[in-house]
Amino acid sequence: MYDSRAGQVAGYFRRSGFDRSTTADLTQETFVRVFAALSQYDPARGAFGSWLLAISRNIARKHWRRRVTENSYDPELADAMFAMPAEASNSPEQREENAAVADCVSFLDEQLGELIRMRYVRGMTTRGIADEARIPESTVRSRLSDALARIEKCLQGKGIVQ
Secondary structure: OHHHHHHHHHHHHHHOOOOHHHHHHHHHHHHHHHHHHHHHOOHHHOOHHHHHHHHHHHHHHHHHHHOOOOOOEOHHHHHHHOOOOHHHHOOHHHHHHHHHHHHHHHOOOHHHHHHHHHHHOOOEOHHHHHHHHOOOHHHHHHHHHHHHHHHHHHHHHOOOOO
């Protein structure tokens, strides 16, 4: 059971904004609870995956409530954002792409532009953005998705992306 479902549970925790170490711990905690409560699982009440997700969700919520300070910085995202070699970022093509992205972001309404800057410039997690913007995480994800779609469409219009 663990081998077939651990990736799914870990993916849920990563999408919820947890770092790799915390994700591994929470995944283990989830399966400890699952194995302890396995006798209580009733297939007539729902699919196993739904039951597993409910346990994972409860563990994530409990962990967020336990946290003393909110670490909204996502170091992996920041590393990915700055992984490009310095010489590549100085190329004319890269400068043109950067200018096009900045221009496309400037066309977004102020709220969407700020969410993009929080996520991709400041390297914040969706949880951190939600806390700072005082909106639900699901709204953050939805608005980021909308903003990225608008940026992509803008970049297509500029011939930067296909």
